[in-house]
Amino acid sequence: MATIYHLPFVLKLVTALGCGLVAGVFFAFSTFVMNALARLQPQQGIIAMQSINITAINPFFMTALFGTAAACLLLAIASLSKGYQPSDIYLLIGACSYLVGTVLVTIAFNVPLNEALATVKPDSTESANLWASYLTNWTFWNHIRTVAALVAAAAFTLALSS
Template sequence: MAGTLVTALLWFSIVACGLLAGLYFTFSAFAMTAFARLDTAAGVAAMNSINRVIQRSLFMPLFVGSSLSSLALAVIGALHRDEAGACAALAGGAIYFIGMFVVTMIFNVPRNNALDASDPATAEGEALWLRYRKEWTGWNHVRTLASTAALVLFVIALGGRP
């Protein structure tokens, strides 16, 4: 697993995992609780606004770039399992890609789309908001833990390199 490219991928992934773990932690620790204290229409409007703005922000290149770098580290780790740090890179990459990227695409994004299409002024819209907060936040906890665990594993992988 030698090479400047792997070292660069590890450093980028460490920083990216830290930034995204912090973002996800914010929502898990207090943002969703704050939104729940707003009336339904205001809470939905706030979350929808965040979901629209985040798609056109620096978050997106970081989200995509970190997903690709973690996948690359998982593959490199798998191909070089006998080298120092490779198993940690493999585990970190797999945990991040599945626990952050795949979870986001399968569980969080569809809920965001449903929320955006809802009318919070209706009984169905209010019920969706209640369900959204519980389910979306639960999956966000997974993203937070996966990003944090991957960060630790990438640090271990970097520390194990010659």
């Protein structure tokens, strides 16, 4: 039976798992999904990515991405509001890495790229140029998100043992 004393451990564990789950999703995109889409004709790649971007907005992925962000925020606030504990540095590193490198990068870079892609007609003359630029830029920022979420997962895992 969990008690109030187990809640910090459980929150750290759930946050570490959430960061790892999100890192895994982004890793898949960075290592093979975007490469597969790049092998398609631009019109086909655009249509596929437009569909992915629509279906990614679902309760499961949004909870993983933003629920983990909320847990990171809670852990960061908790670590700053009490006396210093050895694991606090890991909590702060994990929270900052995830909130800045994953969530902020998503909002500032990947989402605007997705919104621009959503408005393009896949069979238009300018779509091929947009697609080439999109593939490069979106994948670059996705690499950043992947590393940031992985660093956060590692930091929260270290916080569990200290």
